[in-house]
Amino acid sequence: MTATLVRPAPGVPSARAARAELRRILRWPVTWVLVGLWSALNLIFTYVFDWISYRTGRAAGPAEAGVRVDGLLPAAVPDVLVQGMPIFGGAIVLMLGALAVGSGYAWGTWKTAFTQGPGRTAVLGGTLLALLAVVAGIVLVTVGVDLAMSTVIARVEGVSAAPPGAADLARAYAGGLLVLGMWGAGGVLIGLLTRGPALSVGLGLVWTLVVENLLRGVAGALPGLAAVTDRMPGSAAGSLAGALGADGPGGGAPGVLDALSGPAAAAWTAGYLLVFLTASVLLVRRRDLL
């Protein structure tokens, strides 16, 4: 038998893996359930409730108007875009990352993917790129939904529907991408650590929705703890949202903080993103797949 030629597979391995992973993630009903859930939550909590209370308040008389209409207008989209992301958006994207990675262990698909040709690192790189594309899409959809809804509100209320500044919108987009990207990478890491969808989602949600809040609650009582809790993933993301103009506690969205300055919050969030990614790559490279 003649020596077989190694057929060079076309393209960069991680790009091939990204195309494959994007295809299976986009055809996964769970992805669309989560995207739909986030879009609905964002619409309801950012606009619908506030608009209703604005209108009921105005009907009761000017003195009763608790909610101002400014926050519901297109010009305010950069301020409100990220406000739901530190907690709700983050939890949903974390679920997406944890399910996308954790389910692979339950289905046995990591074994299949790792024996296709691109190395393990390239396959994980492909998963991460595919999830990044989905997260970028989610933030973009959120921008679209927010602009559309706020324009409707402005027209109905007969006030200015002037669009927001492009630079502000771009900054808010980048902030949203950073916050959701960090949580998504966290989900991937938990999915890899627990090697399953159920435990990873459970642990991730307990952390984002419960543990950080509890720790923040007791931070005042224990000296020095506040310095730690202010720099935890949720606090960093919340501070980033706050720095981008979202209303903090009292004004509205849960999870929005002013514990850190904008640049510090962005740096900590980016730092967590990097740590989650690095730990994920190390885990996938080193661990046996049984």
Add this chain to the structure above:
Amino acid sequence: MAETIVSTERLTKTFGGRTAVDAVGLTVRRGEVYGFLGPNGAGKTTTLRMLLGLVRPTAGTALVHGLAPGDPRAVARTGSLVEGPGFYPYLSGRENLRVLARFQGLPDADADRALERVDLTGRGRDPARSYSLGMKQRLGVAAALLGDPDLLVLDEPTNGLDPAGMADMRALLVDVAAGGQTVLLSSHLLAEVQEVCDRVGIIDAGRLLVEGTVAELRGSTEIRLRAVPADRALAVAMAVAGDDAVRVEGTELRLAAPAGRVPELARALVAAGVDIAALHTVERSLEEIFFDLTTAPREEVPA
């Protein structure tokens, strides 16, 4: 000398304190169907996982296509189905293969061709989760065939199949081997291995007990004789086959001699006035060898 496509040397894997694979040295040559035979839990799957780079050996070395296992270049030339197929349950069979084709940088047509090869085109649009066990297994083989790899590593491909499915799978393996692809096939089914494999390695409790061609392992044939009077028959048999080549099993004499000696033996027996009740030859089945090897008390081998 045929080219070696897989070789391992003292390949070992321990999990905690338990040794799953113990100093295994096996050789698979290009173009052959190699049967990796052993009872459940013998270490077959762990060995195959090491060859695919899914599990890191604790000690020893392995070469696949002359490269370290798990090297992307080696993986790209190896198709595998290890411990059941792993598919995205919500995607159709066809779509699953198309996703895998993207990993390999292949066009969709290659995925469709693989689907056709395992006779699943008719159900290609149904979600993989709706497939029967046999169809899932065939889809797994289709995934392994994708990209025409030089080496196919198939772990118990007939597991869970009904008799018709097993026959189909065997026919497919023979077909694949006829195309020149090397197949490393693990199984606990002896008949399967005997039927399709060129060479066999038998593993038990993590140790590779023996490796060779099916014919080598079976060894020589045996002539079995029942005749009266027994003492005269024994004397004739020893005269024909040699003193050491005859043993008595109950009322039967067993001669370690080739089948070609049967007419000579029959003539001698008749000439000596012995009445022949039964005279036939038997080949040891792989099953007998297997049970001889796997039930024999294990020798203590000094480290």
